[in-house]
Amino acid sequence: MGTSSRRGQGRSGPVIPVGVVFSSTGSYGTVGEEMLHGALLAIEEVNHNLEFDFTFAPKVANPAGDLDQYRLLCEDMLRTQGVRHVVGCYTSSSRKEVIPVFEKLDALLWYPSHYEGFESCNNVIYTGAAPNQHIVPLIDYMLRNHGNRVYCIGSNYIWAWENNRIMREIVLGCKGGVAAEKYLPVGSTDIAHVIDEIVETQPDFIFSTLIGESSYAFLRAYGEAGRHNALFHPAAMPVTSCNLSEPELLAVGGQAAVGHIASSVYFQSMDRAENRAFLSRFKARFGTDKVTSTDAEASYIAVILLARAIHAAQSTEIEPVKQAVYGYELAAPQGPVRIDSDNNHSYLTPSLGRSRGDGEFDIIWTADAAVKPDPYLVRFDIRQFYGDLDRVENGPIVASRSGLRVIK
């Protein structure tokens, strides 16, 4: 590792190649592009920061949503381009596809997305939220404030299945009910029958794990139904989600995007100096029409943590880098973030936001402190969770559509 660079001249010191693998085109290209932007912004910051005695050379690759491409592109980077660290992947299927490559070639994947959990790989650093940081706080809030009968609607793949399983187990464990659990093929916008079933089953709230176009179509149909049915109003029957973010509110547009409840560790509206700086740099770099989101922030965090760890370890080898990152706390746009050496996931601060007409979220709840990640929900205890609900201010009463009732 070289010594620090001299001011006023071009950066000296080693140039470290870093893989950046996101699908900025393809079926989830909108999110992929945000994540790419978050990572590139961080790389540029690292390269301009004289604290670092090295620079990053981004090796950007776009698998365009093709699983085979993820594996081939990563393998090529690791084998022929001297890459030891890759920031990348959004979907769980793409992560599962590349993990064997990282294990075989002893490299590190910095995975910057919230996901359904139940994984802990030695060759992955997870900077997005684990289930105890996204769905559990959402369920807690809804059971306390809106009722205990939920209608689950999702896109037919693992993100929806696992989240709905967690939702079902917790809600039933708290003496609530699941009105129905419905799945649409990924990309489907065939929503009419879902609206009919919601009218029929009259749930207290809706939990949506729909993604992309299906999600937008559902929110628009919900808005449309609200013109002649008072049930379809966020005050009566809110839509909740762990994957609704700022760019998607823009995609839905209009009144249909307003009033929904999202669980996330990052919202663009967070009033912190670190976030204001992040946001202004993001817009200055990629355009004032661009918005940040939790996945963009997690990608940004991943790169900064990587740089800090390499700097502290004075090595790019993965073991020293991992040991170094465990000891570092980053003042991220969302708040303090650090990696848990128990499972390579991140301490993050869960928040809940209610969507506004301008495409942002009002933050309606934030955890007191960063929460230890629990990817396997090992420390989650349904009895304790239910017991804590019992201790809400006015006694164990939950408002349900069937009237106020005591849950015992």
Added chain:
Amino acid sequence: MRKSSLPNFRDCHALVLHRSDSNSETLIRQLESLGLTVRRKWSADDVSATGVDVVFFDADLGYDGLFAWPASRAPIPLIAVMGSEAPGRIEWTLAQGPSAYLTKPIGSTGVFSALAIAFRTFEKQQQLHKSLADLTRRVEARPVLFKAILVVMEGFGVDDAEAYQLLRTNSMKHRVSIEELSSLIVGSPDSVRETMGNANRRILRQATRG
């Protein structure tokens, strides 16, 4: 409280019978991240299940005498950690009656599902063994039941169907199995009427004496 449909392994105790290497390190790390308390031991003889909920054992180096229990009679779920595919090793491994398998090298996936499979398979096998033992006992008692029917037919002057019905009714009344009542009757055929009336008390007395 509804039982969770997926097992949670928090507070379970795992024993890893494997030498210290990268495989056992990865395994232990995964188990600890799942909330288990883990102990590793190698080599080991006559390993008992006391204080242990699940055992992972090295199928490559395992040997007779590793466990305190007879082959295939493990009182807790066993998970084989397999590397070699030599037929002799597979044969020895199968003889231990493992409830699940992991293959080496142990990676980031497989440990959670192996645990889930092992506990479910073990539970099902225990249930099967229990009902099999019960059925076997009943089949073995058939000659006694047959003799008892003959005694009741003679003692009460009834046909075979009525005799069986009498045995059934009285065994239910006294909350003993029909086979137990039958063996009491066959033991003292002369006092069949008394036995039918007092089966419960006599069995209780026998149990107290035993």
